Structures are given as structure tokens and as C-alpha cells.
Amino acid sequence: MPTALQPATKPTMHFIGVTTGQSSINAVFPLWAERLGLGDCVLHGIDFAPGSPAADYRAALEFIRRDPLSLGALVTTHKVAVFNAGGDLFDELDPLTRAIGEVGSIFKRGGRLHGRAVDPWTSGHALAAQIDATHWQGGAEALILGAGGAGTAFAWRLANAEATAGRPARIHVVDRVSARLAHLRTLHASWLGAAPLEVHLATRPEDADAVLSRLPAGSLVANATGLGKDAPGSPLSAAAQFPERGVVWEFNYRGQLVFLEQARAQEAARGLRIADGWTYFLHGWTHVIADVFDCAIPTAGPLFDDLGRIAAAAR
Ligand SMILES: NC(=O)c1ccc[n+]([C@@H]2O[C@H](COP(=O)([O-])OP(=O)(O)OC[C@H]3O[C@@H](n4cnc5c(N)ncnc54)[C@H](OP(=O)(O)O)[C@@H]3O)[C@@H](O)[C@H]2O)c1
Incomplete structure (x- = not known):
């Protein structure tokens, strides 16, 4: 033993x-x-x-x-x-x-x-500390980077919020493993009345940047890849541009959180709201x-x- x-x-x-x-x-x-x-x-x-x-x-x-x-x-x-x-x-x-x-x-x-x-519930509580449900009224979307356990649970939480209670107009999930995206798409098909989901295979940070660049103002961008803590780096390239008045959420609170640094560099210019994973923890x-x-x-x-x-x- x-x-x-x-x-x-x-x-x-x-x-x-x-x-x-x-x-x-x-x-x-x-x-x-x-x-x-x-x-x-x-x-x-x-x-x-x-x-x-x-x-x-x-x-x-x-x-x-x-x-x-x-x-x-x-x-x-x-x-x-x-x-x-x-x-x-x-x-x-x-x-x-x-x-x-x-x-x-x-x-x-x-x-x-x-x-x-527990992530389907705890991710929702942590998000509620950052924005209220009215945030979604202007048509903002959500981008979740990473379709592992935490990214999938968060996608469930966002997709299954009551439409009347406020939820993203569309949820995008990016991962570098197509099997994970296929699994999420199958799960999503079983969620009756869920918000629409689009999955995107990203084998390079530039692929994730491209999805990011199409998000409307006010959209939420969450890093659920673990990059910055579990492995070095960020799922986005240095050229990535966050949406105007976007909400940026790094799931971790420790490590060299490059994704968080990328957001902070644009915080004032793009009017971002930024949180790390402490409240989630x-x-x-x-x-x-x-x-x-x-x-x-x-x-x-x-x-x-x-x-x-x-x-x-x-x-
Ligand atoms: N603050 C908190 O309390 C809290 C709560 C939950 C989770 N978290 C953190 O959230 C992170 C994710 O957790 P998890 O359990 O979901 O981990 P996970 O199962 O390893 O999921 C991460 C997913 O992101 C993918 N990925 C990695 N790099 C990528 C990239 N560059 N582009 C696209 N996709 C990429 C991974 O693919 P590969 O398998 O190929 O790497 C994997 O599918 C962890 O670091 C965890 O510590 C924090």
C-alpha cells in the first residue's frame, strides 16, 4: 500500500x-x-x-x-x-x-x-460573483477555452441557466482534442432547451484567437485549459484581442497565469472585467x-x- x-x-x-x-x-x-x-x-x-x-x-x-x-x-x-x-x-x-x-x-x-x-454548481456561484444575470441581455456570448471536466461543467451551467434568468446568446468551446468536443456536442444534444453551443478545434493559439475575434462586445472568455498552472503558457497568442467590455475569467489562481497577464494588458483600453480562480476555489x-x-x-x-x-x- x-x-x-x-x-x-x-x-x-x-x-x-x-x-x-x-x-x-x-x-x-x-x-x-x-x-x-x-x-x-x-x-x-x-x-x-x-x-x-x-x-x-x-x-x-x-x-x-x-x-x-x-x-x-x-x-x-x-x-x-x-x-x-x-x-x-x-x-x-x-x-x-x-x-x-x-x-x-x-x-x-x-x-x-x-x-x-461539483463544478456545474460551483462555477455558477463563482460567475455570479463577477456578473449578474442582466449582463447577458445585450446578446453577449461565452467562450470557454478547454473542454475538460471543468470546461464541460461550466458549459452545462451556462447552457442550462433559464433563458429568462439570463444566459449567453451562444456558447463557444475550444479544445485541441476533437474527441472531447464530440463528447460535449453529444452531451449538449441531450440538454433540452439549452443555449446554442458551437465547438471549435484549435490546434494552435491562433485558432483560438480567431474564435475570440468574432465575439460580440461584453462576451465572457474563460480559460479552463489549465495552461499557466498545469503547463506553461496561454491558449491564446500574444496578438489575441479580447472583446470590448468583455469579462475575462482565469479558472486558476496560482501559477504563472499568462492568460491573465494578456487580459490585464488590455484591461483599461478594452474596458475588461477580470477575475482569477480564487472565488471559484x-x-x-x-x-x-x-x-x-x-x-x-x-x-x-x-x-x-x-x-x-x-x-x-x-x-
Ligand atoms: N479555481 C478552482 O477552484 C478551479 C476549479 C476547477 C478547475 N480549475 C482549474 O481549471 C483547469 C482545468 O481543469 P480540468 O479539470 O477541466 O482540466 P482538464 O480535464 O485537464 O481540461 C483541460 C482541457 O483543456 C485542453 N487544452 C489544454 N491546452 C489547450 C489549448 N492550448 N487549446 C485548447 N485546449 C487546450 C486540454 O487538452 P489536453 O488534455 O490535450 O491537455 C483539456 O481537454 C485546471 O487547471 C484546474 O486546476 C480551478
């Missing part, structure tokens, strides 16, 4: 990622646990290289399933891999999780192992902590704001 999978000696939330030791959550978690009254518990990182063998993911899931003090886990980067490698090890997976094909939250209820996708972690410790954490209001302040101070 890998040393990372030794039986827990106190209530433990695992964190399955790539470089978990570098995340701000290690400093934040004990302070949040105190504020939330979670008792004597710990956060424990399990690192896997991207594309690890299915047997490694299955070993982690089987370990969590049978170790009594392992209460669950947050999954980052490996959400799709955990679903693909170990979907059959869960007792409960809801239909949306099965449809999107990713597991971000692992938790137990009555001895049964549950998994669910807060929503993701609070959602999964609530699952793992079976407690309620609101997505807005004084307690959420307090958790945000604690995290910012410990960051």
Missing part, C-alpha cells in the same frame, strides 16, 4: 491532486475547521501524476471506501480520471455526474460511497467540505464571507 494510503487515525478529508502540498488549502483548512466547528480533523493530500494508471485511482477509492476515519475527498485535476477508472466503485452517482463524467466530491452516507460533480472547497463533513455551508452571506476572509489572510 502506498504510504499516502495508511489508515487515518482521526477524521480525515483527503485531497486528490497533483501538487497538493502547494495549495493554499493546507494553511486554510485547519482555520476553516475551527470556524465551522468540524472538531479534531485533518486534510491529507494524495498526489498522482496526470494520466496515472487506473489501478492507482481505484486503490485510492477502495482505501477511502473501507477506511472508517477517511470521510471523503476533494478531487482536483483527476476528476474525469476518477470517474473513468473507478465509477463502478461508488454506491451513488447522480445522473448529472454520470452525464458529465467527472467526480469532484467523494463522501459517505450510511456506509455508502457517494461521488458527485472558495466555492469548490466549501461545497466538498459540506459533503464530506455532512454539514451545511451557505454559498453567500456572513459565514461564506468570513470563510473568504480567513482564507485570504492565510493564503
Whole structure:
């Protein structure tokens, strides 16, 4: 058994990622646990290289399933891999999780192992902190760069918002792998009443620039490729031009975020609104902590704001 999978000696939330030791959550978690009254518990990182063998993911899931003090886990980067490698090890997976094909939250209820996708919900909460629904009234569109787990979940969130509640007139998704785009197109076909979707294969940054250049004013551009954190660079070239009064969202908050730098260079001239992934991080972690410790954490209001302040101070 890998040393990372030794039986827990106190209530433990695992964190399955790539470089978990570098995340701000290690400093934040004990302070949040105190504020939330979670008792004597710990956060424990399990690192896997991207594309690890299915047997490694299955070993982690089987370990969590049978170790009594392992209460669950947050999954980052490996959400799709955990679903693909170990979907059959869960007792409960809801239909949306099965449809999107990713597991971000692992938790137990009555001895049964549950998994669910949280990005469809948490991406929506993080977006609501940047713009309100009236933003879409002028015909703005959305461009999501990257059709992995997070990009697909965000596309679901945007496409399935009630048209009356405000959503993009059209959603564009760019990826460099045609199979991912085909999967998204198939999913989209099953979403009744969803906003229109266009997928674009981009093998070079200039291909993504071309889609960007056709967006109407006010459009949203989100970097869900992981470039800047998981690998160097940006999905856009240095010549890319963001739309006038656009909303630019980088999903990550750490790393050398070139995409964010490209947006900041045009912020004043093009009247951009820019956000990184910090608020998204807060929503993701609070959602999964609530699952793992079976407690309620609101997505807005004084307690959420307090958790945000604690995290910012410990960051
Ligand atoms: N702040 C938060 O709390 C939060 C929450 C969710 C996600 N995120 C971040 O969002 C990023 C994406 O997460 P994920 O789970 O969706 O990762 P993922 O499954 O690896 O998806 C990224 C997708 O983008 C594609 N891609 C990479 N470079 C590209 C390029 N130049 N042009 C077009 N497509 C490109 C990837 O293709 P390849 O497989 O070929 O590389 C992959 O399909 C991660 O860095 C994650 O940390 C942050």
C-alpha cells in the first residue's frame, strides 16, 4: 500500500491532486475547521501524476471506501480520471455526474460511497460573483477555452441557466482534442432547451484567437485549459484581442497565469472585467467540505464571507 494510503487515525478529508502540498488549502483548512466547528480533523493530500494508471485511482477509492476515519475527498485535476477508472466503485452517482463524467466530491452516507460533480454548481456561484444575470441581455456570448471536466461543467451551467434568468446568446468551446468536443456536442444534444453551443478545434493559439475575434462586445472568455498552472503558457497568442467590455475569467489562481497577464494588458483600453480562480476555489472547497463533513455551508452571506476572509489572510 502506498504510504499516502495508511489508515487515518482521526477524521480525515483527503485531497486528490497533483501538487497538493502547494495549495493554499493546507494553511486554510485547519482555520476553516475551527470556524465551522468540524472538531479534531485533518486534510491529507494524495498526489498522482496526470494520466496515472487506473489501478492507482481505484486503490485510492477502495482505501477511502473501507477506511472508517477517511470521510471523503476533494478531487482536483483527476476528476474525469476518477470517474473513468473507478465509477463502478461508488454506491451513488447522480445522473448529472454520470452525464458529465467527472467526480469532484467523494463522501459517505450510511456506509455508502457517494461521488458527485461539483463544478456545474460551483462555477455558477463563482460567475455570479463577477456578473449578474442582466449582463447577458445585450446578446453577449461565452467562450470557454478547454473542454475538460471543468470546461464541460461550466458549459452545462451556462447552457442550462433559464433563458429568462439570463444566459449567453451562444456558447463557444475550444479544445485541441476533437474527441472531447464530440463528447460535449453529444452531451449538449441531450440538454433540452439549452443555449446554442458551437465547438471549435484549435490546434494552435491562433485558432483560438480567431474564435475570440468574432465575439460580440461584453462576451465572457474563460480559460479552463489549465495552461499557466498545469503547463506553461496561454491558449491564446500574444496578438489575441479580447472583446470590448468583455469579462475575462482565469479558472486558476496560482501559477504563472499568462492568460491573465494578456487580459490585464488590455484591461483599461478594452474596458475588461477580470477575475482569477480564487472565488471559484472558495466555492469548490466549501461545497466538498459540506459533503464530506455532512454539514451545511451557505454559498453567500456572513459565514461564506468570513470563510473568504480567513482564507485570504492565510493564503
Ligand atoms: N479555481 C478552482 O477552484 C478551479 C476549479 C476547477 C478547475 N480549475 C482549474 O481549471 C483547469 C482545468 O481543469 P480540468 O479539470 O477541466 O482540466 P482538464 O480535464 O485537464 O481540461 C483541460 C482541457 O483543456 C485542453 N487544452 C489544454 N491546452 C489547450 C489549448 N492550448 N487549446 C485548447 N485546449 C487546450 C486540454 O487538452 P489536453 O488534455 O490535450 O491537455 C483539456 O481537454 C485546471 O487547471 C484546474 O486546476 C480551478
